[in-house]
Amino acid sequence: MKLTVFGADISSNDVSCSQSLINNIKKDIPNLKKIGAYKAALTNVTGDDLVIAAYVEDDLLEEVNRAIIQIMRDNAESLGDLKGISENKENAGEGVSYALADVNSDVFYDSVILHFDTYGGEPFVEDVANAALSAARSMEGVFDICRPVTGKIREIPGVGYVSNETDDPVICVTINSLENVSNVAFAMIGAALASKNTYLVKSQTPCNVIPGSVIVSASAFMNGNVLDLAVPFENKTRILR
Numbered sequence: 001m002k003l004t005v006f007g008a009d010i011s012s013n014d015v016s017c018s019q020s021l022i023n024n025i026k027k028d029i030p031n032l033k034k035i036g037a038y039k040a041a042l043t044n045v046t047g048d049d050l051v052i053a054a055y056v057e058d059d060l061l062e063e064v065n066r067a068i069i070q071i072m073r074d075n076a077e078s079l080g081d082l083k084g085i086s087e088n089k090e091n092a093g094e095g096v097s098y099a100l101a102d103v104n105s106d107v108f109y110d111s112v113i114l115h116f117d118t119y120g121g122e123p124f125v126e127d128v129a130n131a132a133l134s135a136a137r138s139m140e141g142v143f144d145i146c147r148p149v150t151g152k153i154r155e156i157p158g159v160g161y162v163s164n165e166t167d168d169p170v171i172c173v174t175i176n177s178l179e180n181v182s183n184v185a186f187a188m189i190g191a192a193l194a195s196k197n198t199y200l201v202k203s204q205t206p207c208n209v210i211p212g213s214v215i216v217s218a219s220a221f222m223n224g225n226v227l228d229l230a231v232p233f234e235n236k237t238r239i240l241r
């Protein structure tokens with residue numbers, strides 16, 4: 001079993017996703033289950049980017065990946081990152097972001113997904129994403145971690161190639177037990193926020209930051225249910241007086 005995760009800018013503007021775009025994507029998500037995805041959801045909306053994730057059997061990975069891209073194409077207000085996808089490396093452009101991790105099939109499927117949005121493709125976002133992955137790597141309860149963000153041409157199973165210009169990464173970590181979700185999530189969020197000019201936002205928050213900054217949303221994708229982690233993180237870090 002795999003967790004497959006796509007992030008893309010298909011919005012008509014540079015700072016937010018419209019409610020109609022969000023609603024239309026959600027309306028089509030059930031189509032993924034019809035072709036074999038175990039669970040699927042719109043997990044993150046970060047500035048003008050959004051994320052679709054699915055738990056899927058290994059042999060259906062490519063088919064579900066293609067279906068996720070098709071949902072994005074069918075509902076896109078602007079082709080945006082979809083234009084960067086190519087069947088060959090030579091023609092690949094700035095495209096969709098992608099993360100993939102193995103899932104422990106012996107437990108309920110739980111994961112943490114962090115999604116980053118930049119206004120001007122700020123290059124330090126790669127370091128921020130990788131810091132969050134490093135924070136999770138040695139933690140108890142972690143089953144698998146997606147590969148680091150490398151800024152290289154990437155092949156996405158069943159979809160094609162995207163270039164090293166892809167600039168709004170998405171990362172994911174799969175977890176063995178429900179009680180470990182918060183520990184892993186808060187460690188990842190803390191590592192991201194320790195980086196310069198990086199701000200945690202609730203889902204569907206417009207990118208209201210001065211260019212030179214990065215925003216990050218965090219979600220727990222728990223057996224098909226999605227929890228916006230900005231709210232519990234805010235409560236957890238509130239200073240008691």
